[in-house]
Amino acid sequence: MRMSDEWMEKYHNEIDKFAQETKEFHEHDLSRKDYKGISGGFGSYAQRDDQEHMVRLRLTGGKLDRENLEFLANLVDRYNIKRLKMSTCETIQLHDLSYDQVAPIIWEAADHGIYTKAGGGDNPRNVMVSPLSGVQEGEAFDVNPYADAVAEYTLSVCHDFKMPRKLKIAFSNGVDDSVHATFRDMGFIANPDGTFKLYICGGLGNDHKMGVLMEENLDPKEILYYVRGMIDFFCQFGNYKNRAKARTRFLQETMEPEKLKEEYFRIVDGLKAKGGLDLYKVEEKNIDKQGEGTIVSARVLPQKQKELFSVEYHPIGGVLPTEMPRKMLELLEKMPGVEIRIG
Structure with a gap:
């Protein structure tokens, strides 16, 4: 980016x-x-x-x-x-x-194109994605391009507002919801027809709440209207006085579900009327690498691309040995077209 x-x-x-x-x-x-x-x-x-x-x-x-x-x-x-x-x-x-x-x-x-801006504090945080999106068998479609677009947009406007607390956005490919899209401030779940389900105002932690289903079949080209709408909605109705209650999930306690939907869609519809946030150029990454053979292992997962595989590596406690990036880099020199994902 x-x-x-x-x-x-x-x-x-x-x-x-x-x-x-x-x-x-x-x-x-x-x-x-x-x-x-x-x-x-x-x-x-x-x-x-x-x-x-x-x-x-x-x-x-x-x-x-x-x-x-x-x-x-x-x-x-x-x-x-x-x-x-x-x-x-x-x-x-x-x-x-x-x-x-x-x-x-x-x-x-x-x-280098890696930003720490808005990586903490009261900001839209790092956009999460199903780790195997784009390569997982049975997925609806690769959601990475949409997550990239949302990440770029939220970074570009993060100077323009002051939210009550952080906002976590997640994209699920429709198979792997390890990112807990239904329990995030904003969660998009891919449908087989190319649309998204959208949940908002969910969250894990104290007084955890499942998100409220807003849309069953959201048109992908309208995603940024819904993202900006969520930011504006949170700024308008979020709790700026009590940080312990200043997450979107607590809006489910202060607003009835129908009122929550009514106010959110009022903001989103207003943004749509103004225009300018349509997503037209979103391209799924093409993987044309060829493989051969089969592998049987608990840590090796077959991809949807024939005879290509993903390997899982679990550092204890999520602590990555400091020598590992260099070792991985040396290993990848022998493996064209390979990418690492953090789950």
């Missing part, structure tokens, strides 16, 4: 300012609470030990191609990173960083 030159210029200026604020926090001129309110918007937090920090790399759908894997491996080597962790939102977190490593890493990642 590459953002516009105008967006990047603004982001670079923000990173420069954040670098100074991180220094002020390190020198105890900025409180932990005030710093957290700033750093979250950059996908970074101070750890329990104030001397160590975390940076979260947004990877839409957890996709880690060869180029990004090489960038990660080089980052680990150059900054002597001691701990990598994969998050439940399909991102990679760099832990135990010194304060003066934070901004340079964020800057380098942005120039």
Whole structure:
């Protein structure tokens, strides 16, 4: 993903300012609470030990191609990173960083097309996708292109609003719902006819709620209207006073289902009337690689592409050994067209 030159210029200026604020926090001129309110918007937090920090790399759908894997491996080597962790939102977190490593890493990642912007704090977070979307047997269709479009859009407008809390968006390919699309702030589930089911205002955690079904057959080209509508809906009706109640699932407690639907569709219909958010150019990735033979293993899954396979790897506790990105990169040099996904 590459953002516009105008967006990047603004982001670079923000990173420069954040670098100074991180220094002020390190020198105890900025409180932990005030710093957290700033750093979250950059996908970074101070750890329990104030001397160590975390940076979260947004990877839409957890996709880690060869180029990004090489960038990660080089980052680990150059900054002597001691701990990598994969998050439940399909991102990679760099832990135990010194304060003066934070901004340079964020800057380098942005120039490489990986953004930490809105990776934390009160923002639309990393867009999640069924890990095997595009290759899984029995799926409705590959939802990755739509997730990519939503990720690019939410990043492009994240400067324009202040939400009560975070917003998590997930896309399910219709087979694998390990991303819990029905229990997210916004969840799209692929239908065999090429449309989506849409659930909103769900969430796991305290007072968990299944999302409210909004649409049975949502036209994919209208997805961005519904996403922006969800942002505006949350900004209008979300709880700005009590952070413990400032997630979309609590709107199910303050609004009756019919009222919730009425207000949400009022906002979405207004956006549709204005226009400008239609998705027309969305292309599914074509996999034309040829394989041969069969494999039988609990960790090897046959793909929908004949004689191609996916291999599962489960690091204990989601902690990825720091030498693994380099080892994987060396392994992939012998395997053209292979991609890593974080589940």
